[in-house]
Amino acid sequence: MTYCFEPVGVIRSPFREKFGIPRQPSLAASARSRLELLPPYDHPDTVRGLAAFSHVWIQFVFHDTAQRGWTPLVRPPRLGGNARIGVFASRATHRPNPIGLSLVELLDIDTRGGVALILGGADLMDGTPVLDIKPYISFVESRPDARCGFVDGPPPCLTVTWSEHAASQAAGLGLTSGEETLINEVLAQDPRPAYQDDPEREYGVTLFNYNIRFRIADNTAQVIEILHATQN
């Protein structure tokens, strides 16, 4: 038996590639995304009453990695990239059915010319196809005492600094404080693969239309340069 679904909406977000996306929603609280409903779902009736909920579930497709298939065992970054656990004991993207689930803040609903939900804290890549939207029901879904295995809280954060050059570029490019905050939040999560720890290695993460170049050493991420994403 096969079940086929068409997206009801699409995500527009500052995350233009998988690298750098926080590994859970809410870890980059400053991220602002738009969920644009597609026809015939883009009528205000479909979201009537939704503004009374502060949080919503987004069920979506891991479209960027879906074609890479799945493996029974995965290595979660949280375990240092060494220990292997079952794919159903993880939130890894490479799943038998590449369906994601994210709890996000519902900040606003824009009904000028279609319907768009303004989302806070989403860990969703630009272009993500959305299959469903559901209100969060706290009395059922809030389980503060649940045992959660190896996921016992947010991961530790890095300190983030900016080189003089990068800070000057940020001012010249007119980065908003919101954009700077999101860059700080993303780098504080340590986006490197778990097994990499080379203080000389330069990384680039694409956020908005920028390629943010950085290094990580001594639990500190330093922004060293800001390029336009097309220069990546």
Added chain:
Amino acid sequence: MTYCFEPVGVIRSPFREKFGIPRQPSLAASARSRLELLPPYDHPDTVRGLAAFSHVWIQFVFHDTAQRGWTPLVRPPRLGGNARIGVFASRATHRPNPIGLSLVELLDIDTRGGVALILGGADLMDGTPVLDIKPYISFVESRPDARCGFVDGPPPCLTVTWSEHAASQAAGLGLTSGEETLINEVLAQDPRPAYQDDPEREYGVTLFNYNIRFRIADNTAQVIEILHATQN
């Protein structure tokens, strides 16, 4: 763009029809279900480490009602069946993509001859196709202070009584105390459609292999007779 998925497992549960299934998981805490993984997912590797989590998400297909399509506005039972809200502001089964989401207790994992998860509190119909299983992550997904619109807590419960005839039948049929408790929990939720309030009307709900006949009056549900489901 269309995305197609095949089930990774199937639910075996005491709920043999949609009528009577609690409208949220955890409302019938005594419900015990088995999620049987299908090949090639039925290897213990796929669930390695999952037992460290007390709760799991089940993403599934509303297979029983999927072909009935969707409407932009729905009438949630919680609002008395009169007020209409948007389908994305509800957890109604008639959705553009009929994908369900349930948080359930993970009680045990049975790896004798395949893999089955033993679930508590599930609101899932027997035969439900499961698309994905994910661990619950409390630090992200537990939001006790979320605003939840009209869903401000569990609905009020009915008192449940048994007629002398029904109690005697229960003893004669050898109903276990767990089965009796589940019958009580299901009837306490008031499974009637919101707009029906006829104290003389007899209803039947199929649980396990029984058809439980009952009436509701004065906030009390009375079990009046227990039939075999085939006699329904």
